[in-house]
Amino acid sequence: MAGEPISSSECNIFVRKPLIQNLITYAIAAAIVYYASRDVSWSQVAAIGKHAALWSFLLASLGGFLCWFIGETFLYSCLFSYFHQATEPLELLPTMAAVYFLQIVNSYIGSGAFALFLHVRKRVSWMASACTLMFQGYLDAMLLATLSLSAIGLVPTSPIRVGFSYAVGVLAIGIVIASFWLFWGTQLPPGNWLRWLYERPSMVSFRTVRPALYMRLLAIRFLIILGTGFALYEQFHSFHIEIPLAQTLALTPFVVAIGNSAFSPGGIGTTQLVFTLAFARFASKDDLFALSLAVTGFNLIVRIPMGLAMAAPLAAEAVEVENEFAPERRVGQL
Numbered sequence: 001m002a003g004e005p006i007s008s009s010e011c012n013i014f015v016r017k018p019l020i021q022n023l024i025t026y027a028i029a030a031a032i033v034y035y036a037s038r039d040v041s042w043s044q045v046a047a048i049g050k051h052a053a054l055w056s057f058l059l060a061s062l063g064g065f066l067c068w069f070i071g072e073t074f075l076y077s078c079l080f081s082y083f084h085q086a087t088e089p090l091e092l093l094p095t096m097a098a099v100y101f102l103q104i105v106n107s108y109i110g111s112g113a114f115a116l117f118l119h120v121r122k123r124v125s126w127m128a129s130a131c132t133l134m135f136q137g138y139l140d141a142m143l144l145a146t147l148s149l150s151a152i153g154l155v156p157t158s159p160i161r162v163g164f165s166y167a168v169g170v171l172a173i174g175i176v177i178a179s180f181w182l183f184w185g186t187q188l189p190p191g192n193w194l195r196w197l198y199e200r201p202s203m204v205s206f207r208t209v210r211p212a213l214y215m216r217l218l219a220i221r222f223l224i225i226l227g228t229g230f231a232l233y234e235q236f237h238s239f240h241i242e243i244p245l246a247q248t249l250a251l252t253p254f255v256v257a258i259g260n261s262a263f264s265p266g267g268i269g270t271t272q273l274v275f276t277l278a279f280a281r282f283a284s285k286d287d288l289f290a291l292s293l294a295v296t297g298f299n300l301i302v303r304i305p306m307g308l309a310m311a312a313p314l315a316a317e318a319v320e321v322e323n324e325f326a327p328e329r330r331v332g333q334l
Contacts, residue, residue: 025265032269036276040289048239048290057238061298064231069096071224076114076136078220082213083132083205085122092117101307104266104300127202135205136217138177143218144253145170147225151250158250159278178214181206225256236283239291243282251278266303271296 073089073096080087095117103110115129124132148167151160180194185207188195198207229252236243255274264270275292276285 026268029265029269032264033272036269036272036292037289039285041286044286045290045293048287049294051240052290052294053238053240057235057294058298060231060234060238061295062302064228064235065299065302067224067227067231069100071220071227072096075217075220075224079132079136079205079217080118080122083135083208084118084124084128087122091121097306100303104303104307107261107264125202128204131202132205135209138174139214139217140221141170142174142178143221143225144257145174147222147253151253155246155250158247159281160251160254163254181209182211225252228252228256235291235295236279239287239294241279241283241287241291243279247282254278266296266300268296268300271299 073092076096077087077089077092080092095113098113099110101110102113111133114133115126118124118129118132119126145167148160148163149171151158152164152167181198185194185198188198197203226249229249230245232252232255233243233245233248236248255278258274259267259271261270272289272292275288275295279288
């Protein structure tokens, strides 16, 4: 019948699937924390936390967080303006707050808030939205690989040198992908499947980007990562961990790549792993694990109010999408 609501069985499917995915994600994060905490003295970790310079840590962490939040707001406003419609940073602020909160639950759900913004506010198709976000992810991978290789060259004693072959591989693949979209994609015959991919309307960001836009988006992300490196150095200092600035900056691309990986909810687990492994040469495991817990705790605490503040606007956009699909659902139920 027209207007018939979704059945209870359908609702259960929609609720159970993300719930199970999130439980699996947190189970993996907990397993990583357990692995990273091996041989850690919890009493020593508590003592280290008590002797840390709290205000110095909070200021450094807040500075790093604002560098990411403000920087990414500007980055994504540029990204969306280039390929879709003009987007002011202030217009994007509520969505950014929702993204940062939802990343605590699941990074993919967080990215979904961007797609929701593009679809509802800018009338961009779901596929085009996903491809634009994928394009930014591609740029991030290229930049992190480039920064890692630069760090290996400039700081030969950095532990990041073990990732040399991986960085080279990522950069080589990235260059091939860039050359396809910039140069030889249009030279393929019409029947070729790569030509079919090139002409997809949803791939507008890959197809229309020019070298100048590459450089601008990469420059914005580079400044965000650089600010993260300085904030990380101050966080170490607040816990009385003396690591040279050059070594901290050299390892920052690795910290960003692993600590912000998509399968980690809010950096839980991966932050502990990357701190205790990457900086093991410079400090004890107890010191590094204590700092990693403080960093994770700060990130969680600062993001929760964002979700509470943005719950209503995000829900309104979700309702608009629900209304968009409602006619199609009713037709299918006739």
